[in-house]
Amino acid sequence: MLPLADFYVVPGNTPDVENVLRPGELITEGRAAAVALGHELRYLKVRDRSSYEFALSSVALAVDHSGGTIADARIAVGGVATKPWRLPTVEAALRGQPATVATYQAAAATRSPTHDPCRRTDSR
DSSP: OOOHHHHBOOOTTOTTOOBSOOTTOOOOOOOOOOOOTTEEEEEEEEOSSTTOOSOSEEEEEEEEOGGGBOOEEEEEEESSSSSOEEOHHHHHHHTTSBOSHHHHHHHHTTOOTTSOTTOOOTTO
16 A cells, blocks of 8 residues: 555656556555545636646645634645645644634745745746
């Protein structure tokens, strides 16, 4: 069993390699942990046109905000890097905080500048 976080690879010197599968290997099964009750799930996909299936960018969010306080949060973004990207610093900033717009805005500002797939570069 391989965790999804270990499946995708960052290109580095091999931009043609997107995952850890070797030639001839095939995925035959996938498992996902059940999400506990109390989690609110959201997925947002931004596309260039409604006719395109692939996302320019996307975000998947699972938040447990029982009683108005965020107990847990999981956030992954797509289309901003060569692989789906978790935002652990943002997730940590949300845990234990009140579920308010101000909390979400403050947490979004905590993303790590050294591991930030959303940052702009001069190679635009």
